[in-house]
Amino acid sequence: MTAAQLPLAMVGAGETARVARVRGDSDLCQxxxxxxxxxxxxxxxxxxxxxxxxxxxxxxxxxxxxxMAGRVAVTL
Structure with a gap:
């Protein structure tokens, strides 16, 4: 079972998450x-x-x- 991903923009203050993936063109990802x-x-x-x-x-x-925060998918 994989953990649900959400945009970094939705993570609350004080919470820690792990980057799951970054969406966007190659320049933005780089x-x-x-x-x-x-x-x-x-x-x-x-x-x-x-x-x-x-x-x-x-x-x-x-x-x-x-x-930018919406392009970074994280798991809690």
Whole structure:
């Protein structure tokens, strides 16, 4: 049984999730991968507002807008 995936934009503040996949063209996927959004990476949501999120990933704190956060599928 596989865990249900949801967009990173829907993860609540204080929750930790794992990246399942990144949707988008190759340039976008490469950009997000260079930031640490690779399959299996642990992502902690620090705060969120209207779909925009601030996360900790691979020791860095990053902000993603709703569109970018919606392209990162995670499992809780």
């Amino acid at each position: 950009h997000l991968a260079s930031l640490g959004f690779v399959e299996g990476a642990e992502v902690k949501v620090v705060s969120r507002a209207a779909g925009d999120v601030i996360v900790n990933v691979k020791g860095a704190r990053l902000a993603l807008n709703r569109t």
